[in-house]
Amino acid sequence: MIVYADNAATTAVSEAALAAMLPCLGEIYGNPSSLHTPGQRAAELLEEARGGFARHLGARPREIYFTSGGSESDNQALRSAAALGARKGKRHIVSTAFEHHAVLHTLEALEKEGFSVTLLDIPPDGVVTAEQVRAALRPETCLVSVMFANNEIGTIQPIADIGAVCREAGVLFHTDAVQAAGHLPIDVEAMHIDLLSLSAHKFHGPKGAGMLYARQGVALQPLIYGGAQERGRRAGTENLAAIRGAAAAFQEACRSMAEEAAALTALRDRLIAGLTAIPHTVLNGDPRRRLPGNVNVCIEGIEGESLLLMLDDAGIAASSGSACTSGSLDPSHVLLALGRPHEVAHGSLRLSLSRYNRPEEVDHILETVPRVVSYLRSISPVWDELERGARPHLI
Numbered sequence: 001m002i003v004y005a006d007n008a009a010t011t012a013v014s015e016a017a018l019a020a021m022l023p024c025l026g027e028i029y030g031n032p033s034s035l036h037t038p039g040q041r042a043a044e045l046l047e048e049a050r051g052g053f054a055r056h057l058g059a060r061p062r063e064i065y066f067t068s069g070g071s072e073s074d075n076q077a078l079r080s081a082a083a084l085g086a087r088k089g090k091r092h093i094v095s096t097a098f099e100h101h102a103v104l105h106t107l108e109a110l111e112k113e114g115f116s117v118t119l120l121d122i123p124p125d126g127v128v129t130a131e132q133v134r135a136a137l138r139p140e141t142c143l144v145s146v147m148f149a150n151n152e153i154g155t156i157q158p159i160a161d162i163g164a165v166c167r168e169a170g171v172l173f174h175t176d177a178v179q180a181a182g183h184l185p186i187d188v189e190a191m192h193i194d195l196l197s198l199s200a201h202k203f204h205g206p207k208g209a210g211m212l213y214a215r216q217g218v219a220l221q222p223l224i225y226g227g228a229q230e231r232g233r234r235a236g237t238e239n240l241a242a243i244r245g246a247a248a249a250f251q252e253a254c255r256s257m258a259e260e261a262a263a264l265t266a267l268r269d270r271l272i273a274g275l276t277a278i279p280h281t282v283l284n285g286d287p288r289r290r291l292p293g294n295v296n297v298c299i300e301g302i303e304g305e306s307l308l309l310m311l312d313d314a315g316i317a318a319s320s321g322s323a324c325t326s327g328s329l330d331p332s333h334v335l336l337a338l339g340r341p342h343e344v345a346h347g348s349l350r351l352s353l354s355r356y357n358r359p360e361e362v363d364h365i366l367e368t369v370p371r372v373v374s375y376l377r378s379i380s381p382v383w384d385e386l387e388r389g390a391r392p393h394l395i
């Protein structure tokens with residue numbers, strides 16, 4: 001048995017999503033741009049998917065653009081807002097130090113192209129405030145980009161408040177909602193969101209399918225030039241199977257959101273209580289303002305990677321930092337931004353649950369992690385020094 005607790009990295013495709021996709025890998029193969037009947041049938045399905053996303057986000061169908069995923073949506077949102085700003089001589093962008101690399105690396109590229117970027121510090125609870133955003137705004141600010149929920153520590157940002165600050169200042173507001181979509185209620189109107197990214201594989205849809213919401217009047221700049229698909233903003237024949245799978249998964253996730261959140265929160269809180277009972281272990285991020293399925297702890301005196309390998313042997317798939325940083329020796333930029341010292345950030349464990357996790361799986365995790373941590377500490381020279389008082393405990 002595998003206990004899959006790495007749903008912030010990716011999720012299993014749901015049965016509903018798979019069922020929506022299969023016909024488009026079979027009998028429905030028309031090109032939505034073709035004028036004949038098979039093409040028009042495909043075009044109808046494409047627009048049905050667009051309408052579904054719009055409905056659940058409080059958007060209009062013409063504000064929905066399909067992309068290849070969260071990374072592409074983030075790149076296009078940031079580049080579009082930057083281009084609109086540059087036209088008015090505004091070349092300053094506000095974002096945060098704990099964004100996903102799809103945002104941070106795009107911002108680095110924009111810096112090389114002459115934009116200046118302010119990255120907000122992350123408070124110890126992992127929740128950025130609207131006041132921080134307001135204080136960072138300058139007359140030449142063209143864009144604020146703050147993620148809806150963080151992918152490592154799961155903390156939920158005050159998006160409606162930040163959106164109100166941006167709207168009042170006349171600055172475009174983008175949110176990377178990849179971790180939030182399908183898990184938290186989103187209303188682009190009420191939250192004053194101008195640009196929003198989401199990705200299907202984080203809510204039980206297929207990989208390689210994403211969506212970018214752009215409020216009417218916010219002109220997207222294409223990253224890919226070619227045909228007139230997606231109203232000329234994203235060329236290339238649409239991946240209809242993946243888009244339909246994404247729409248079906250999103251609808252399913254939105255409909256069962258409240259029920260699922262309640263069940264996941266109960267499992268999450270059991271995990272948090274059990275894991276923080278391990279001596280010298282702390283929770284990263286606010287205990288309540290976090291995604292229903294996210295647990296992230298730092299455990300002193302162990303290496304996250306050793307822990308992951310031993311958990312994998314015990315049939316538990318978890319993560320240390322993000323999937324993108326594991327495999328490198330650098331500690332997570334998110335935990336560093338949270339103020340964790342390097343040696344503490346190295347000993348992190350992220351467990352991210354989904355609707356498919358069962359309470360018995362949480363029992364298995366709670367039996368296994370403390371045992372593995374004890375073993376790893378017993379063979380760790382660092383832990384020995386900490387216990388002898390040769391160096392101070394940091395947690």
Ligand SMILES: *Cc1c(COP(=O)(O)O)cnc(C)c1O
Binds near residue numbers: 008100201209210
């Ligand atoms: C997964 C993720 C992305 C990237 O999405 P892809 O569809 O994998 O490109 C971007 N932002 C956040 C917050 C994520 O969790």
